Amino acid sequence: MEVLAAVFTVRRDPAGRQRLHVLLWERAREPDAGRWALPGGLVLKDEDVDTSAARQLAEKVDLTRVTHLEQIGVFSNPGRMPDARVVATGFLGLVPLDADPRLPEDTAWHPVDDLPPTALDHGVIADRAHRRLQAKLSYTNIGFALAPATFTIGELRRVYATALGHDVDPTNLQRILTRRGMLEPTGSTAAPGPSGGRPAAMYRFTIGELRVTDPFAAFRPRPVSTEPRQETS
Amino acid sequence: MEVLAAVFTVRRDPAGRQRLHVLLWERAREPDAGRWALPGGLVLKDEDVDTSAARQLAEKVDLTRVTHLEQIGVFSNPGRMPDARVVATGFLGLVPLDADPRLPEDTAWHPVDDLPPTALDHGVIADRAHRRLQAKLSYTNIGFALAPATFTIGELRRVYATALGHDVDPTNLQRILTRRGMLEPTGSTAAPGPSGGRPAAMYRFTIGELRVTDPFAAFRPRPVSTEPRQETS
DNA sequence: CTGGTTTTCGACTTATAATCGAAAACATGC
DNA sequence: GCATGTTTTCGATTATAAGTCGAAAACCAG
Numbered sequence A, B: 001m002e003v004l005a006a007v008f009t010v011r012r013d014p015a016g017r018q019r020l021h022v023l024l025w026e027r028a029r030e031p032d033a034g035r036w037a038l039p040g041g042l043v044l045k046d047e048d049v050d051t052s053a054a055r056q057l058a059e060k061v062d063l064t065r066v067t068h069l070e071q072i073g074v075f076s077n078p079g080r081m082p083d084a085r086v087v088a089t090g091f092l093g094l095v096p097l098d099a100d101p102r103l104p105e106d107t108a109w110h111p112v113d114d115l116p117p118t119a120l121d122h123g124v125i126a127d128r129a130h131r132r133l134q135a136k137l138s139y140t141n142i143g144f145a146l147a148p149a150t151f152t153i154g155e156l157r158r159v160y161a162t163a164l165g166h167d168v169d170p171t172n173l174q175r176i177l178t179r180r181g182m183l184e185p186t187g188s189t190a191a192p193g194p195s196g197g198r199p200a201a202m203y204r205f206t207i208g209e210l211r212v213t214d215p216f217a218a219f220r221p222r223p224v225s226t227e228p229r230q231e232t233s
Numbered sequence C: 001c002t003g004g005t006t007t008t009c010g011a012c013t014t015a016t017a018a019t020c021g022a023a024a025a026c027a028t029g030c
Numbered sequence D: 001g002c003a004t005g006t007t008t009t010c011g012a013t014t015a016t017a018a019g020t021c022g023a024a025a026a027c028c029a030g
Helices: A049-057 A122-139 A153-164 A170-179 B049-057 B122-139 B153-164 B170-179
Strands: A002-012 A018-026 A040-042 A068-075 A088-095 A107-111 A183-189 A201-205 B002-012 B018-026 B040-042 B068-075 B088-094 B107-111 B183-189 B201-205
Touching: A002 A049, A002 A068, A002 A122, A002 A153, A018 A122, A018 A153, A040 A049, A049 A068, A049 A088, A068 A122, A068 B068, A088 A122, A122 A153, A153 A170, A153 A201, A170 A183, B002 B049, B002 B068, B002 B122, B002 B153, B018 B122, B018 B153, B040 B049, B049 B068, B049 B088, B068 B122, B088 B122, B122 B153, B153 B170, B153 B201, B170 B183
Parallel strands: A002 A088, B002 B088
Antiparallel strands: A002 A018, A002 A040, A018 A107, A068 A088, A183 A201, B002 B018, B002 B040, B018 B107, B068 B088, B183 B201
């Protein structure tokens, strides 16, 4: 029984482009020496898989910077490892944009859309985690785990756009997250850019842990509002 | 390493009320003898957990009647079993309304809102599976796994209502599932009830496996329709 | 103060879902 | 056959959420 974590973060690649990256380390020993693997390892006798994932991740990155960690599924193909039978629990981990934790020698961030050769079934696990992240960006506040503590709408827009892989409208982003009660202004404003322009307002996520947006509620009757009508300007 | 499946079905309780039931068997041996457990057991060396869940379920119910089976998570608390350390993969299983498979002596359906004392952490697993089911009813075609092969909108409405725990509007149900391309009329009609009334049209789900409704897509730009406009009556 | 730049926000459009009631399609009793 | 009751079906309306667009706001530099 092992755990494997696909940890994502938004950062600039060497060319300066903002892209979604996943944390990988290069295997020195067989099997699959030289290929790149997800952080993880065997689960100890006295820990559950979530604790184990956090513990093993701590060997690769500063754990305080891992703002989200959740199970994504069990990978148990009998032939997934050449010799022994090891069942893996896959995890999705997230690190905020501004963390940039110190990494060991053998470990590095790799753009998810341009991965090096991956070890065993780790590529499959990373892919599943990536899709889970994309889905949850739409209906949860999971963005808090990728964004800095405070940010402008423009910065948040870029984080969402790189994680989702398509452009995002800032008006829409702001209105949706606000309506859901996930976003609030801090009151302060960012310094305007070098070329001037209106200074952007700073925002933060209201909640620092995963919340689902009263989930995709079809077939649910509209609640009868006995309350006085929402104030309209 | 074991698997445990929370298998749900919609059926009438002894009083004749339609309710959501879960499949449980009464443990004869310690630990927790006399308490009710989810079907499952240890994973063999040459099978993955999904295969194992299906295999072990076959010991309790006719597997051909289990129309859906999916992982819901890993339950790995070191103390979840008194003696040995066993990690469990939880599953959500579904059986259609009209299946009524033959059950072993020690096995029975129990209403989910009135469970007997459950063994170990099986109550927690059943609860998680139940919530997963409720969520997926809104944004997938998972209803196909609970409903009979063909049905009237009224029958489907009752299935959804009992699984969701709240009333469901038949107009809405029909329109939403149809728009999503999940529902189609068979052409035939059901026999009218004993008190007359218009005979109901029969429907079926178009797809017999899980499909997600182009998932809860917020922040996604509207696709530019170069195509000629959708025909309007 | 003018022009350039960036952010913000209001107004509009479209898509989806919930609600409601009338019409359709049957049975039964007269 | 026709009126009456019953159940299903469907159109019309309203409500809410999301996508689009452009003008106004708020800064800088010269």
